[in-house]
Amino acid sequence: GENVEQHPSTLSVQEGDSAVIKCTYSDSASNYFPWYKQELGKGPQLIIDIRSNVGEKKDQRIAVTLNKTAKHFSLHITETQPEDSAVYFCAASLGGGFKTIFGAGTRLFVKA
């Protein structure tokens, strides 16, 4: 079945620096890759997503890149702020998106 690996498990950066989180997926039929931010005590919140027909997508300080050949996708956060501190999950889903597999999560600490 589909498997999603995520690294690193913990990431600590200084405010203003960039943060990069990387994921790989196993099923080449996956075609939708969302990223979620989860704050303490809350449900995951979609922050950006990318479909398999696109190599890169950017939304203000957040960007995601996708390499379909290598089955890699990455989240880039620039100019990090303390409020970016949270757990970030990558995910991959097939076809109609009926089944979404999550990575293990990255706990991001942004130090002021």
Add this chain to the structure above:
Amino acid sequence: EPEVTQTPSHQVTQMGQEVILRCVPISNHLYFYWYRQILGQKVEFLVSFYNNEISEKSEIFDDQFSVERPDGSNFTLKIRSTKLEDSAMYFCASSGRGLAHEQFFGPGTRLTVL
């Protein structure tokens, strides 16, 4: 802004008891999902539901689990005979027409099985 709601926020039950977790998806959404997250671990897919039937389910979603959309607004997850290892946070999610992939998550129900 419309949001997914879940009740109760915390459910404590004895092992072997049945529990029903309730969700109210965003009103015009057509696709519904349940996930669980054991404390400190990844979010795990349980089941997806569309057009009044299960679309996909994971190996976790065995005969002890069932889902139902009893009316036009609620979406429920039933666990027939809870086990200690069912203790987790359960999240409901929904996604809408034309955006079948973008899922909006509720705040979760924390289930504690004693």
